[in-house]
Amino acid sequence: xxxxxQTPKFQVLxxxxxxxxxxxxxxxxxxMYWYRQDPxxxxxxxxxxxxxxxxxxxxxxxxxxxxxxxxxxxxxxLESAAPSQTSVYFCASSELGQGAxxxxxxxxxxxxxxx
Amino acid sequence: xxxxxxxxxxxxxSEGALVLLRCNYSSSVPPYLFxxxxxxxxxxxxxxxxxxxxxxxxxxxxxxxxFKKSETSFHxxxxxxxxxxxxxxxxxxxxxSGNTGKLIFGQGTTLQVKP
Numbered sequence: 001x002x003x004x005x006q007t008p009k010f011q012v013l014x015x016x017x018x019x020x021x022x023x024x025x026x027x028x029x030x031x032m033y034w035y036r037q038d039p040x041x042x043x044x045x046x047x048x049x050x051x052x053x054x055x056x057x058x059x060x061x062x063x064x065x066x067x068x069x070x071x072x073x074x075x076x077x078l079e080s081a082a083p084s085q086t087s088v089y090f091c092a093s094s095e096l097g098q099g100a101x102x103x104x105x106x107x108x109x110x111x112x113x114x115x
Numbered sequence: 116x117x118x119x120x121x122x123x124x125x126x127x128x129s130e131g132a133l134v135l136l137r138c139n140y141s142s143s144v145p146p147y148l149f150x151x152x153x154x155x156x157x158x159x160x161x162x163x164x165x166x167x168x169x170x171x172x173x174x175x176x177x178x179x180x181x182f183k184k185s186e187t188s189f190h191x192x193x194x195x196x197x198x199x200x201x202x203x204x205x206x207x208x209x210x211x212s213g214n215t216g217k218l219i220f221g222q223g224t225t226l227q228v229k230p
């Protein structure tokens with residue numbers, strides 16, 4: 001049981017390049033999330049998917065797109081990377097529940113640098 | 116709108132001393148509250164959560180937190196700090212209504228434990 005896995009662990013991009021961050025979970029969770037973590041700002045939600053087939057914008061969606069490929073996988077795409085997207089990206093998953101009281105499980109993160 | 120404020124971006128304690136990490140929230144509905152820990156170069160791990168069952172919540176690694184509605188606080192404590200407790204700690208509030216499970220995170224508090 002691997003939990004939440006993310007690939008790659010590290011990535012360096014040049015401005016304008018594109019890339020896709022991959023996330024998969026093996027806990028049969030309905031909901032999946034993408035966050036970015038920047039110093040002093042905590043984690044900010046980029047996009048989320050409450051269930052397979054649905055995606056919604058979070059707090060900071062500009063410059064990103066997502067795909068909920070199936071129940072297990074949720075990818076994040078940067079179409080034209082910018083230095084402001086240098087960050088650590090975390091994927092998380094949780095079970096849906098009444099009142100949203102289920103915890104989120106986090107992957108190990110992807111460290112992205114855009115030069 | 117829900118928000119979370121963690122007082123103090125850095126807290127330093129001696130090994131064996133009391134740990135107190137402060138978290139205040141604002142929420143228009145009864146909140147669900149979480150504390151997560153992040154060890155260096157890792158993802159986030161749940162320490163404990165408040166889901167209205169009991170105001171004093173015990174978590175892993177000897178941590179606990181008390182929900183105080185009158186003070187809108189959910190401070191994290193541990194009676195005796197260990198070197199292994201050195202990490203970054205995040206308080207988070209669930210958006211509650213609806214079943215999306217989204218979390219709003221505080222800015223984080225880095226705990227330093229001195230020998």
